[in-house]
Amino acid sequence: MKILAIEASGPVAGCALLEDGTLTAEYSVQYKKKHSQSLVPMLNEMKEMLDLDLSSIDFIAVTAGPGSFTGLRIGAATVKGLGLALDKPVLPVPTVDSLACGLYGTDCVICPLMDARRQQVYTGIYENKDGLRILEPQCVTALTEITGKLNELGREVIFLGDGVPVNEEALRDEMKVPYLIAPAHLNRQRAASTAVRAAQIYAEKGEEALVSADDFRPEYLRVPQAERERGDKRNYKVFV
Amino acid sequence: MRALCVQRSCLFYNFNCEIMDIMNRTKIVFETYSTEETAKIAFQMAADAAAGQVFALIGDLGVGKTVFTKGFAEGLGIDEPVSSPTFTILQIYEEGRLPLYHFDVYRIEEPEEMEEVGFDEYVYGDGVCLIEWANRIEEILPDDTIYVVIEKDLGKGLDYRKITVVRPGEGS
Numbered sequence: 001m002k003i004l005a006i007e008a009s010g011p012v013a014g015c016a017l018l019e020d021g022t023l024t025a026e027y028s029v030q031y032k033k034k035h036s037q038s039l040v041p042m043l044n045e046m047k048e049m050l051d052l053d054l055s056s057i058d059f060i061a062v063t064a065g066p067g068s069f070t071g072l073r074i075g076a077a078t079v080k081g082l083g084l085a086l087d088k089p090v091l092p093v094p095t096v097d098s099l100a101c102g103l104y105g106t107d108c109v110i111c112p113l114m115d116a117r118r119q120q121v122y123t124g125i126y127e128n129k130d131g132l133r134i135l136e137p138q139c140v141t142a143l144t145e146i147t148g149k150l151n152e153l154g155r156e157v158i159f160l161g162d163g164v165p166v167n168e169e170a171l172r173d174e175m176k177v178p179y180l181i182a183p184a185h186l187n188r189q190r191a192a193s194t195a196v197r198a199a200q201i202y203a204e205k206g207e208e209a210l211v212s213a214d215d216f217r218p219e220y221l222r223v224p225q226a227e228r229e230r231g232d233k234r235n236y237k238v239f240v
Numbered sequence: 241m242r243a244l245c246v247q248r249s250c251l252f253y254n255f256n257c258e259i260m261d262i263m264n265r266t267k268i269v270f271e272t273y274s275t276e277e278t279a280k281i282a283f284q285m286a287a288d289a290a291a292g293q294v295f296a297l298i299g300d301l302g303v304g305k306t307v308f309t310k311g312f313a314e315g316l317g318i319d320e321p322v323s324s325p326t327f328t329i330l331q332i333y334e335e336g337r338l339p340l341y342h343f344d345v346y347r348i349e350e351p352e353e354m355e356e357v358g359f360d361e362y363v364y365g366d367g368v369c370l371i372e373w374a375n376r377i378e379e380i381l382p383d384d385t386i387y388v389v390i391e392k393d394l395g396k397g398l399d400y401r402k403i404t405v406v407r408p409g410e411g412s
Contacts, residue, residue, distance in 0.1 A: 069358035117360045222355055236298060236375060239267055239406045240389045 001202075002057045004082075005195035006043075008035045008075030009067030009095045010114060011162050015043045016191035017050060017057075018199060025050055026192040035074040043078075054086055059210055061198030063189060064092030065219035066122040066140060067114065072218035083213025090216040091198045091209050096138035099161055100126035101193040101200075102186050108156045109135065113163030116140050121163045122221060125149065132200065140221050143167050147174035156180070160187045253284040270403040271396075278304050278390070278401055279311030285388075285405070286315025291338050291366045294382050296374030299390035304401055305372050308390065309342065312370055316340055325372075329357050339367030346373045351380045384408040 007014035007028070013035040014028040027042045047054065062079045065072050083090050099112035107129060114122035123146045125136035136149060143163075150157050151174075159171065160182035171179070181187070201209045248259055252268060255277070260267045272278045285295070295312075297305050306324065313322045316336035325331040325344040333340040341362040348354060354377055363369050363382055374381060387406040394400075 068361055069355065070361055073358075117364050220355070236296070236378065236387045236389065236406065239262060239265060239387065240391075240404045 001199065003059060003061055003091075003195050003198055003202075004054075004057045005061040005093075005191040005198060006039070006075055006079050007063055007098075007189050007191040007194055008039060008071045008078070009063040009065065010071060010189050011068075012189045013038045013042065014189070014191035015039070015046055016195045017046065017052065018192070018195035021199075023192050023195070026190070028190060030188060035071055039074065039078050054082070055088075057086070057088060059089045059091050059198075059202075060213075061091045061093055061194050062216075063095040063098050063194050064216075065095055066116070066138065066221035067095050067218075069220065072220065076216060076218045080213045080216055083216070088213070089210040090213055091202060092211060092216060092219070093194050093197050093201065094138050094219075095189065096122055096124040097126070097132065097134065098194045098197050099189055100124065100128060101132055101197045102160065102188075102190055103158055103182060104128050105130070106158060108158045108180065109150065109153060111146065111150060111157050111159050113143075113146075113159055113161040113167060115161075115163040115166050119143070121146065121167065123161075123163070125153070132197070138221065143170050144174055147171065150179075151176045153177075158182055162188065253281055255281065264408065266407045266409060268405045268407075270405070272399075272401045272403060273397065274399050275304065275307045278307050278403065279314075281403060282308040282311030283315035286312040286368070289316070289338065289368045291368070292364070294363050294369040294371065294385045296378075296381055296385050296387045297370055297372045297390075298375045298387065300392075303390045303392055305390065308388065309370060309372065313340060313342075316368065330362070339365075341365070341367050341369045343369065343371040344373060345371060345376050348373075348376055351377045354380060 001020055003018040005016045012028055012030045016026040017024045025046050027046050029038055060079050060083055062075050079090055096112050100110045103110050110126040110128055112123060116122050119142060120140055121143050122140050124138040127133040127135060154177055157179040159179060164181055249256060250259055255270050258269045270281055297308060299305050310322050316338060318333045318336040318340060320333060325342055326346055329343060331342045389404040391402045393402060
């Protein structure tokens with residue numbers, strides 16, 4: 001089974017190839033260059049490095065959301081383009097699940113935090129001792145909501161994701177249970193995690209997990225703005 | 241350049257203007273009598289702009305938003321001609337001192353539509369946003385948005401413009 005994975009949902013641009021349980025390549029860049037500029041050259045380099053015949057892959061895995069709008073769109077466009085050209089299907093992987101997969105063999109509860117701005121995070125609660133277990137499926141919510149749930153669970157937590165630095169102080173204030181923050185090499189999205197998670201999903205659900213390149217759409221998970229806005233409705237005319 | 245009767249007069253960008261602290265914000269009122277003067281103010285504001293700032297440019301058709309925008313782009317060191325994003329919603333200019341994210345939301349009916357454009361990533365990003373017709377999406381503008389409201393007063397001449405700038409914070 002040959003799985004090509006693409007990562008563009010957040011600050012990391014990446015691609016990886018998982019071949020019969022071996023990660024033959026993983027490329028990853030977290031730099032200000034836009035994913036639209038880095039993804040395809042990266043893929044091309046990987047292809048050259050591996051002497052890869054793209055038509056030999058079984059499907060293309062991609063973190064399908066949530067994440068940054070532009071990132072998700074770039075990932076989706078890349079994957080759809082490839083899928084259409086190669087006539088291969090797509091296996092969408094929930095972003096937060098993929099993040100959680102980056103940690104393994106721990107008794108801690110795993111809580112990825114992705115910055116959703118406006119004081120919100122994309123998050124979820126997982127276990128990954130010897131297989132991913134979803135305790136709280138991925139969602140978009142205020143940080144205090146998720147810390148509330150973690151405090152209730154009463155277990156040690158590992159946090160990871162680009163939502164951690166932005167919320168570091170709030171975590172210190174809100175968390176009543178002990179917690180760790182994953183180190184840099186385990187702290188962000190990885191195409192390798194996406195590939196591995198995709199293999200797990202495929203093992204579980206088979207063809208049902210696949211979607212045609214044509215039909216694939218990112219999943220943004222945004223709460224409608226009207227619900228999000230609370231408090232004073234601004235009116236510039238007050239000042240003018 | 242003339243003074244209006246508000247809190248204190250001063251010289252800002254070499255224009256006489258009135259400054260008033262109001263509701264945790266600073267309001268500066270300029271009066272200009274030509275497109276060049278309007279562009280000059282825009283140029284200065286851009287030259288002083290910091291990464292992450294959002295400018296809401298509000299005014300009716302024909303009031304000079306384009307004049308302002310062009311002056312603003314020049315102030316950031318952007319030589320490329322600035323075209324109207326009325327249809328594209330967003331136009332990005334990267335060659336200036338800071339990236340310029342130039343929005344025109346005239347065609348937007350619901351603020352929710354702005355999500356499709358990835359609005360948050362620009363408005364909470366590292367460039368400068370200039371949003372024409374920002375009053376149409378006021379609910380989703382960041383709290384520290386700087387408002388620039390341009391108005392005509394035909395009694396004071398065809399080329400007269402009153403430019404009200406409202407910035408967060410006091411004592412500008």
